[in-house]
Amino acid sequence: MExxxxxxxxxxxxxxxxIRYGADGYFGYPITPQSEVLETLxxxxxxxxxxxxxxQAESEVAxxxxxxxxxxxxxxxxxxxxxxxxxxMQEGVSYIAAAELPALLINCMRGGxxxxxxxxxxxxxxxxTKGGGHGDYHLIALAPSSVQEMCDFVALGWDxxxxxxxxxxxxxxxxVGQMMEKVVLPEQRSRxxxxxxxxxxPWAVTGKKNRKRNVITSLELEAxxxxxxxxxxxxxxxxxxxNEVRYEALNTEDCDYLLVAFGSMARICEKVMELARKQGxxxxxxxxxxxxxxxxxxxxxxxxxAKGILVVELSAGQMIEDVKLAVNxxxxxxxxxxxxxxxxxxxxxxxxxxxxxx
Amino acid sequence: xxxxxxxxxxECVYKKPSLLTDANMHYCPGCSHGVVHKLIAExxxxxxxxxxxxxxxxxxxxxxxxxxxxxxxxxxAHGRAPSVATALKRLNPENLVFTYQGDGDLAAIGTCxxxxxxxxxxxxxxxxxxxAIYGMTGGQMAPTTLLGMKTATTPYGxxxxxxxHPLVMAPLMAQLDGTCYVTRQSVHTPGAVRxxxxxxxxxxxxxxxxxxxSMVEIVSTCNSGWKLTxxxxxxxxxxHMFKKYPLGDLKNE
Numbered sequence: 001m002e003x004x005x006x007x008x009x010x011x012x013x014x015x016x017x018x019i020r021y022g023a024d025g026y027f028g029y030p031i032t033p034q035s036e037v038l039e040t041l042x043x044x045x046x047x048x049x050x051x052x053x054x055x056q057a058e059s060e061v062a063x064x065x066x067x068x069x070x071x072x073x074x075x076x077x078x079x080x081x082x083x084x085x086x087x088x089m090q091e092g093v094s095y096i097a098a099a100e101l102p103a104l105l106i107n108c109m110r111g112g113x114x115x116x117x118x119x120x121x122x123x124x125x126x127x128x129t130k131g132g133g134h135g136d137y138h139l140i141a142l143a144p145s146s147v148q149e150m151c152d153f154v155a156l157g158w159d160x161x162x163x164x165x166x167x168x169x170x171x172x173x174x175x176v177g178q179m180m181e182k183v184v185l186p187e188q189r190s191r192x193x194x195x196x197x198x199x200x201x202p203w204a205v206t207g208k209k210n211r212k213r214n215v216i217t218s219l220e221l222e223a224x225x226x227x228x229x230x231x232x233x234x235x236x237x238x239x240x241x242x243n244e245v246r247y248e249a250l251n252t253e254d255c256d257y258l259l260v261a262f263g264s265m266a267r268i269c270e271k272v273m274e275l276a277r278k279q280g281x282x283x284x285x286x287x288x289x290x291x292x293x294x295x296x297x298x299x300x301x302x303x304x305x306a307k308g309i310l311v312v313e314l315s316a317g318q319m320i321e322d323v324k325l326a327v328n329x330x331x332x333x334x335x336x337x338x339x340x341x342x343x344x345x346x347x348x349x350x351x352x353x354x355x356x357x358x
Numbered sequence: 359x360x361x362x363x364x365x366x367x368x369e370c371v372y373k374k375p376s377l378l379t380d381a382n383m384h385y386c387p388g389c390s391h392g393v394v395h396k397l398i399a400e401x402x403x404x405x406x407x408x409x410x411x412x413x414x415x416x417x418x419x420x421x422x423x424x425x426x427x428x429x430x431x432x433x434x435a436h437g438r439a440p441s442v443a444t445a446l447k448r449l450n451p452e453n454l455v456f457t458y459q460g461d462g463d464l465a466a467i468g469t470c471x472x473x474x475x476x477x478x479x480x481x482x483x484x485x486x487x488x489x490a491i492y493g494m495t496g497g498q499m500a501p502t503t504l505l506g507m508k509t510a511t512t513p514y515g516x517x518x519x520x521x522x523h524p525l526v527m528a529p530l531m532a533q534l535d536g537t538c539y540v541t542r543q544s545v546h547t548p549g550a551v552r553x554x555x556x557x558x559x560x561x562x563x564x565x566x567x568x569x570x571x572s573m574v575e576i577v578s579t580c581n582s583g584w585k586l587t588x589x590x591x592x593x594x595x596x597x598h599m600f601k602k603y604p605l606g607d608l609k610n611e
Contacts, residue, residue: 025449053448057441058474065438065471066445072432073412075449095435194450205430205446207453209409215424217415217433 001188010150011177013185014080014106014170015040017154018052022189024075025053027066029085032118033174034108037080050191060085064092064105071101071167072216074197074204076158080106082174083124084115086132093167094133098218100233102161102201104154105139105169108177109314111341119341120174122263125318128171129292136230138237140168140244141291143262147181149289155186162200164240171291173314175264175343245298246289251277252302255284257353260299260323261312262288264343269312271346276353283353291319296326308356309333312349332356375399377408377428384422388588390578391420393545394458394487397555399427401562402454411454412446414439416463419493423458437468440475443482447565454562456483462492465501465527472527479536479570483561486527486573488603489580497583501525504602509583524602531573532608538564539572540609544600546579546592560610569611577603 001020008016015037018026023046028038038056046052053070057063063079070077081089086107096103107128111121128141140160142153150172157168198206205214220226248266251273252258261269266287276283286302288295303309309331311320317335324333336352338344377399385391402411411429415421417436424431434442439457447455464472464486475482491509492498498511502524506515516524532540539561543554554576561572577599581591 065441069445
């Protein structure tokens with residue numbers, strides 16, 4: 001398949017991007033608002049073309065453990081879900097991080113807590129960036145704000161996951177998953193041969209032909225040995241923090257007021273910035289693309305001359321904690337958020353921004 | 359004169375399986391796990407599948423199975439071994455994929471995964487060690503604990519009104535269209551050991567032939583958890599366990 005331009009939903013773009021990346025497997029369970037991922041894969045029947053395995057699991061718990069196994073044999077495997085389903089997966093996510101497996105996860109967030117709503121939300125920021133499962137671990141968290149990024153971050157997520165042997169997650173929300181936009185789909189890459197998998201992933205469980213046996217496990221009962229494993233993980237996280245921070249900065253050089261937002265809220269904040277500048281208010285926007293590692297230095301730099309920062313989230317205020325840490329509370333940092341699936345319009349955010357002017 | 363000149367060459371009738379490692383097993387003396395591990399190692403070796411076998415170890419006493427059988431392994435979260443095996447086999451169909459699970463793992467926390475993997479007819483073999491107790495955590499009630507049986511969490515014996523009935527998995531598995539072979543074996547006598555080995559071999563061959571899911575339940579002893587000597591545990595198992603969990607094939611297609 002050649003590269004082509006299509007009009008589609010973010011969730012559909014995820015599925016096409018997986019096939020075109022040369023993915024080996026997808027394991028998922030239906031949940032609104034991300035069910036189009038599995039539906040699109042089943043309709044495309046990639047097992048007939050690339051040989052990609054697609055399986056509707058009996059639960060999110062089963063799906064994440066299938067991903068654990070698939071990544072454990074060195075394959076490019078993925079699961080996607082939405083907030084309540086992601087909560088169910090957290091034990092498995094911790095195992096994947098602990099066993100240092102290169103899986104790709106996708107959360108198309110909806111409003112919580114509990115069964116909540118099927119409308120969009122960004123309230124899984126804490127779950128994604130601060131743990132979610134048990135133990136000291138991190139996911140490489142990518143936050144797309146367009147259908148194009150939904151597509152592109154599939155490849156980026158897997159590339160980073162394999163580079164660091166660490167799970168990566170695309171933290172999208174119901175808006176980015178459901179909205180339709182133009183997207184440039186990449187050309188089809190061929191799936192790696194089993195020989196290539198063995199070469200790239202000498203640790204993977206593929207049968208011990210011509211080598212000593214491999215074991216995928218996160219168990220170590222000796223405390224000093226377990227501490228050593230943890231220190232190794234922490235060293236890896238430091239390396240990722242040093243190398244993989246991504247963000248987009250718009251009009252931050254001369255801004256008096258800085259908006260910080262990710263995903264769909266960053267799209268709305270682009271409009272807010274435009275409206276503000278038309279009214280003579282010098283607003284800038286910093287959009288974290290990696291939520292972990294967090295672009296703390298970039299925010300501190302952008303906020304140097306700013307009189308205030310407005311963090312705009314579809315939550316009660318989660319990323320704002322990282323923003324405050326980034327600027328050491330040297331600048332006033334306020335939050336504007338809507339909850340329960342409500343999405344603000346640009347005027348509402350602009351009013352909040354104007355409210356910061358002293 | 360060399361030793362070979364005076365020692366006549368005999369026929370080797372028994373040896374430790376080459377796939378059994380030299381690691382000291384952590385299992386209690388008298389426990390059935392060690393025997394079943396040996397049988398699995400022998401079968402893989404005799405089938406010539408050592409380069410293609412991938413085992414899935416559970417949470418429970420057998421979590422360290424990967425230290426003892428010299429093939430590739432994945433250690434699964436509690437109860438999730440059939441999901442792990444599903445993906446391993448689907449992504450690498452040339453591999454011999456088997457799970458090794460206890461009664462808590464397979465019949466309590468992992469019942470959902472067990473039933474669904476079998477119902478999909480995944481080409482995997484499930485080795486199910488049923489000793490009616492949680493060994494590793496210190497002898498608590500298992501789903502398969504017999505009525506009246508004393509455990510750490512049923513100190514006065516399992517009662518229907520408090521704890522429900524023992525869960526009998528093999529007939530459940532046998533009625534699923536996805537299973538091809540469901541059998542119940544034990545390893546308490548030399549004859550039983552030979553039959554159990556044949557059952558494991560059949561299960562492994564079924565999964566390589568793509569016939570669907572096979573489950574070999576091994577009714578086992580946990581003499582430490584049962585607070586009996588190994589010999590007493592075998593007798594107790596024959597007298598009580600076999601009544602609820604009778605040996606033999608439930609399905610063989």
